[in-house]
Amino acid sequence: MIPTSEPTARLRPGEGAIARLACLVLQPVLTRVVRRVAARHPSLFARLGPHQATDFLIDPVELPFALHLRPDPQALVFRAVPRDTAPQVGATIRGRFLLLLELIDAEQDGDAAFFSRDLEISGDTEAVVRLRNALDDMDGSLAEEASAMFGTPGRAVLARLRRAYPDATKPREYA
Amino acid sequence: MSLAELICPAGTPAALRTAVDAGADAVYCGFQDATNARNFPGLNFTPDELAEAVTYAHARGTKVLLALNTYPPAGKVDLWRHAADTGARLGVDAFIVADMGVADYIARMYPGVRLHLSVQAAASSPEAIRYYCENFGVKRVVLPRILTIPEIRQIRREIPCEIETFIFGNHGLMVEGRCSLTNYLTGQSTNMDGVCSPASDVEYVRDADGSMSSQLAGFTIDRFGPEEKAGYPTICKGRYAAPHRPEGYYAFEEPISLNLSRLLPDLIEAGVHAFKIEGRQRSKSYVRGVVRAFRAAVDDIKAGREANIADLIALTEGQKQTQGAFETKKWR
Numbered sequence: 001m002i003p004t005s006e007p008t009a010r011l012r013p014g015e016g017a018i019a020r021l022a023c024l025v026l027q028p029v030l031t032r033v034v035r036r037v038a039a040r041h042p043s044l045f046a047r048l049g050p051h052q053a054t055d056f057l058i059d060p061v062e063l064p065f066a067l068h069l070r071p072d073p074q075a076l077v078f079r080a081v082p083r084d085t086a087p088q089v090g091a092t093i094r095g096r097f098l099l100l101l102e103l104i105d106a107e108q109d110g111d112a113a114f115f116s117r118d119l120e121i122s123g124d125t126e127a128v129v130r131l132r133n134a135l136d137d138m139d140g141s142l143a144e145e146a147s148a149m150f151g152t153p154g155r156a157v158l159a160r161l162r163r164a165y166p167d168a169t170k171p172r173e174y175a
Numbered sequence: 176m177s178l179a180e181l182i183c184p185a186g187t188p189a190a191l192r193t194a195v196d197a198g199a200d201a202v203y204c205g206f207q208d209a210t211n212a213r214n215f216p217g218l219n220f221t222p223d224e225l226a227e228a229v230t231y232a233h234a235r236g237t238k239v240l241l242a243l244n245t246y247p248p249a250g251k252v253d254l255w256r257h258a259a260d261t262g263a264r265l266g267v268d269a270f271i272v273a274d275m276g277v278a279d280y281i282a283r284m285y286p287g288v289r290l291h292l293s294v295q296a297a298a299s300s301p302e303a304i305r306y307y308c309e310n311f312g313v314k315r316v317v318l319p320r321i322l323t324i325p326e327i328r329q330i331r332r333e334i335p336c337e338i339e340t341f342i343f344g345n346h347g348l349m350v351e352g353r354c355s356l357t358n359y360l361t362g363q364s365t366n367m368d369g370v371c372s373p374a375s376d377v378e379y380v381r382d383a384d385g386s387m388s389s390q391l392a393g394f395t396i397d398r399f400g401p402e403e404k405a406g407y408p409t410i411c412k413g414r415y416a417a418p419h420r421p422e423g424y425y426a427f428e429e430p431i432s433l434n435l436s437r438l439l440p441d442l443i444e445a446g447v448h449a450f451k452i453e454g455r456q457r458s459k460s461y462v463r464g465v466v467r468a469f470r471a472a473v474d475d476i477k478a479g480r481e482a483n484i485a486d487l488i489a490l491t492e493g494q495k496q497t498q499g500a501f502e503t504k505k506w507r
């Protein structure tokens with residue numbers, strides 16, 4: 001895999017430390033979520049084909065960190081990474097966090113978000129297309145599934161995120 | 176009045192269920208190979224998935240149409256024959272074909288299964304359509320998107336089969352089934368490999384000023400300013416500099432989608448039997464939104480009410496829409 005996608009970073013003062021702390025706190029949650037999704041939706045991996053081994057950077061522009069995903073069923077990786085230490089990856093998907101969440105849940109159309117320039121992709125386009133199609137073939141809501149794993153607090157966080165959606169600002173400058 | 180069936184796209188089993196639940200009369204789909212014109216990575220159905228999809232659709236009164244609408248290269252017809260055998264065994268309601276050899280095979284082997292002529296066959300004259308009807312028993316033609324409604328009305332009078340027209344979606348319409356632009360740049364054939372602008376050859380490059388270039392096989396197809404809406408990386412929708420237009424211009428087509436929601440009553444009156452929504456490569460969200468909107472519109476028209484079609488502009492390419500040749504030949 002040729003690393004084509006550069007992680008980008010423009011940190012505000014103190015943001016690096018916040019990002020590192022957020023990543024530490026989030027990691028156990030992310031690990032649980034991705035293991036659960038993989039166990040419940042095994043057909044996802046067939047659609048990924050050779051790109052099970054590709055590294056993706058999912059970059060929610062308004063959050064202080066990005067997410068590194070390698071959807072390899074034998075060695076799943078899903079971790080939060082501060083942008084300044086993000087790995088070189090095969091493909092990057094960038095947009096507002098709630099847009100990314102809605103894309104995963106098929107509440108939004110990826111092509112439409114691309115046409116409107118709210119979604120940006122770089123690197124290996126085939127890898128992104130495969131991931132998109134694999135996720136789109138999943139029934140139900142990943143966000144609901146993940147939040148339900150954490151009971152009432154989980155659902156409350158999701159509800160709060162969704163309420164915040166209409167107010168979500170356009171991406172701030174990040175490059 | 177014609178039946179005004181709603182023919183809806185499905186790139187995955189989940190999209191198929193979404194289309195069925197949203198009110199599709201029929202759903203069209205394809206296998207994960209070169210036998211159909213949306214041979215995209217991670218898209219389409221395995222035979223097992225198609226079997227489940229047929230069961231799901233039939234249980235809800237929805238038909239399943241299998242797209243076998245690419246052209247087998249010489250000596251490589253087995254893939255298409257095998258796909259037809261599988262589709263027939265699984266009980267699909269019709270095959271959508273473009274190639275005469277594929278049509279002939281199905282007509283001989285599975286005379287009980289309907290044949291629809293794909294838009295990829297580019298049959299736009301009564302003579303051409305009648306040829307397919309007489310020789311292969313074609314029951315429906317999907318018309319190329321180059322005809323006005325008066326022309327469709329006239330064709331309807333001169334052919335013995337049903338007419339299906341596109342009403343929404345991608346609007347790439349060089350001579351359909353004959354476009355070799357992708358082949359020229361990538362070596363892969365839209366018409367034989369089933370993919371225009373293969374994702375493996377596409378790259379998006381973000382420039383420092385926020386502009387984005389879309390590239391195919393290393394050639395820049397378009398460059399969108401930071402606030403400009405984007406389109407698919409297809410050569411026909413590219414913006415090129417030429418000696419007489421050094422600033423760059425859309426030499427063939429603009430990124431734009433077809434939307435005939437306002438023309439539905441006229442199309443029904445002209446004798447169109449079925450309305451096709453493009454977009455097997457699109458998401459469940461697209462399928463749900465577009466199918467629901469057109470289901471409601473068609474039901475309104477059938478009931479004699481004025482159709483109140485939802486605004487679908489957000490789902491269109493380049494966030495622009497057109498009625499294309501259906502409104503006027505001068506649409507470009």
Ligand code: SF4
Nearest residue numbers: 347348349354371411
């Ligand atoms: S380049 Fe345009 S016209 Fe040609 S096959 Fe692709 S979408 Fe169709």
